[in-house]
Amino acid sequence: xxxxxADEISRILREQIENxxxxxxxxxxxxxxxxxxxxxxxxxxEKVMSGEMIAFPHNVFGIxxxxxxxxxxxxxxxxxxxxxxxxxxxxxxxxxxxxx
Numbered sequence: 001x002x003x004x005x006a007d008e009i010s011r012i013l014r015e016q017i018e019n020x021x022x023x024x025x026x027x028x029x030x031x032x033x034x035x036x037x038x039x040x041x042x043x044x045x046e047k048v049m050s051g052e053m054i055a056f057p058h059n060v061f062g063i064x065x066x067x068x069x070x071x072x073x074x075x076x077x078x079x080x081x082x083x084x085x086x087x088x089x090x091x092x093x094x095x096x097x098x099x100x
Contacts, residue, residue, distance in 0.1 A: 029094040032056070033071060042072045042093045056093050 030044030040062055042054065054062045054074045066073030074093070 027094050029092050030072070032091045032093050035076075038076050040074045040076055040093065042074055043070060045072050045093065045095060048072050048095050052095060054093050054095060057091050062093075 028045055028047055030042045033041040033043050035041070040054075040056065045054065045064070048054065048064045048067070050064055050067055052064045054064055054072070056062060056076070060076060062074035062076040064072050064074050
């Protein structure tokens with residue numbers, strides 16, 4: 001059986017605590033209210049800014065343009081061939097911090 005030393009355990013725990021990096025990822029997620037003519041209306045993205053990229057399911061992205069008090073109008077970018085042809089209401093949409 002291995003000989004466990006309290007000093008060694010304490011040292012290892014202290015090193016791990018000192019080197020611990022806590023990261024928090026906060027995402028603002030909204031709901032797609034309606035979709036038509038390449039425009040998605042999204043509710044719940046309160047901090048989105050005009051021109052900011054919005055991520056939809058199936059790797060579909062849009063650009064926030066019309067900022068209203070209760071909703072955001074986003075123009076959808078080109079839809080990948082693997083995505084469904086229609087973006088259904090009640091799906092999620094989130095602010096994307098990814099670079100173009």
